Amino acid sequence: MSDHDADALAERVRDGDLRLYELEEHADAETAAAARRRLLERETGAALDVTGDYAFDPEAAADSAIENLVGGTQIPFGVAGPVAVDGDAASEAYYLPMATTEGALLASVNRGCSAITAAGGANARVTKRGMTRAPVFRVADVTEGAEVARWVDEHFADLKAAAESTTDHGTLQEVTHYVVGDNVYLRFSYDTADAMGMNMATIATGEACDVVEANTPAELVALSGNLCADKKPAAINAVEGRGRTVTADVHIPRDVVEERFKTTPEAIAEVNTRKNLVGSAKAGSLGFNAHAANVVAAVFLATGQDAAQVVEGSNCITTVEARDDELYASVNLASLEVGTVGGGTKLPTQAEALDVLGVRGGGDPAGSNADELAEVIAAGALAGELSLLAALASRHLSSAHEDLGR
Template identity: 70%
Template sequence: MSQPTPADLAARVRDGDLRFHELEDHADADAAAAARRLLVAEATDADLDPLGEYAFDAAAVHGSNIENTLGGVQVPVGVAGPVTVDGGAGTAERYLPLATTEGALVASINRGCSVVEDAGGATARVTKSGMTRAPVFQVAGVAEAEALVAWLRDNVPALREAAESTTSHGELLDVTPYVVGNNVFCRFRYDTKDAMGMNMATIATREACDVIEAETDASLVALSGNLCSDKKPAAINAVEGRGRSVVADATVPRETVEERLHTTPEAIAEINTRKNLVGSAKAGALGFNAHVANAVAAMFLATGQDEAQVVEGANAITTAETTADGDLYVSVSLASLEVGTVGGGTKLPTQQASLEILGVAGGGDPAGSNADALAESIAVCALAGELSLLAALGSRHLSSAHAELGR
């Protein structure tokens, strides 16, 4: 049987014969997307032809990455580096792929990378790892809440057995209860290996919740109770971590700071204190940094991460100080970087290509090492960005750089 054309499909939607979101059941995915573009263009007068230029397989993304596919958005990708990352997941010279439309950003991170490279590279380590999901249960009152907390303490093996029955990779690390009146939040934390793990943790926690409801008087109100805390600014992630907590640092010789960054270690340290620490404190910020979100967002987009989790990824503190030898020590600590090299958007071809640039596509050996290496690369990218922007503020080049490269 011949495939219906996009025009046929669009006509059948107009006639009420087909539903807009079920076109893939009646035609191939590219034709379905083209039919939607016709219908939306008709309704809005927008020119949707550019959305029809995409490099992924529409059938592969339908139902696992997107619904009501219209097409694709293109974001330019640049590259910074190479920069040597001495990481817990291995030492390598890495090029950093960055998807952005902010002029001067790649130039800045590239400058930071070249300065860090001149200084011998950066060190990075994942210091804590675990994806969380925190369902909220209702109990009768405080006495029952305390009983549930005690039950949880004694029954982690049963919860682990239930949760891990849903995954061959995920491991339940711990369950931390928080009581608020007659609400008990159980923060489940998993080692999700190379997956960012939010689907994995959610599916596993659902299974564990059945055990809690069967064995106690608690009643599940919501599988996510917001103490997880996913895609919202939250102090719990800054303190306890979520995904990977990762730290990167470098020591840059004074001459390099002066010659390549046109400023001094003292000026960078002072700007960091007054801007990133004092300014952020006064602003009531969670992130005590200059623009870690820039590095995180650009690498997230390039490598197929969940872009909404830039919220947690920007939860970072930058430090800068002059060493006893008069050089510059600079560090960035990202408390909650949620990344994966399998699952989600990582399987799309352009995103795969970026993961391949970094040498971390797919599952690692051992499992989890590729996601660790990705986290360490993003942390070094953020370090390079912080160093370059702090320097630009020190040399008073921020506005001229953006006037030249950013408009």
């Protein structure tokens, strides 16, 4: 790349000869990105030297991850742990990679990880898999809608064959129909193995929709009818799940609670009930937790997940019970959408974070790496919940932020 080439391209955009998205047709991705930086610097007065200092391959990023590439945004990356996890896929002590700009978050999660590990570790299980896509069809009336619904029930095998013809890894598990007036919604659910699978589900569902249209009165209106529901708060995901439904729990002896958290099981349980359960219910929240999205978001950013799906990842219920000699705590994340192949997982720093967890790429058997990642995230969310609830119970939340200067 030469500065002259980048400057010349920037001038052509300013003159209206080229559009921003056309630059890769006239130069390699690195030069195109430099030209956009030059343009932005001249148009806005901003200095973008640091933005232009990135480690990923611009060709690969422009091909699969982003359009109108300018550079890279850096987010501080730290680790919490180790946290011991005993799951169907996870079975060791893990350092939890987290990228965030929220001071005190990692310190808090680290304290929770320490308590969980001192108690012998967290149990974690993925209890359901199912990436969904829900197209909406037009029909004349409810009579036709019911006809379509019956056809779908009777011809699942045909829909499965069509959908799976588009992928080597996705498996259609079920199709649920919803008739609302002259609308028919079909919620397709797939096991997408180690991929998060949104694109896989979309392409496969498109093929199945052709079969529906060819054999019923239904006419496709939109490939997504929002009953999926992707990147939006939705009760259907809280009830039916989306991506992976994963649960983690821990039994922490009373003396460990008192030593690590400077409070009692009873105090933590009371805060959870009054805050996470009653308070969330009064607020009409879909998430009954303290801050599960904090851990989900930080791990998503570090490991190359789709950051917008933190919306579904915050769909978590935290339970806490004080027992005679211990504290029992659990988290249930109903719709955690994660993958270890594809998308942002191929970026170099994100791939390194997956290596920290030992889950990069496809698992053996298929799906086991993404299951392991989900179980570890659940254990991390549990650590974060315990630490924040304990800080509130001991009235140390504000002092912790003051001590860390954040």
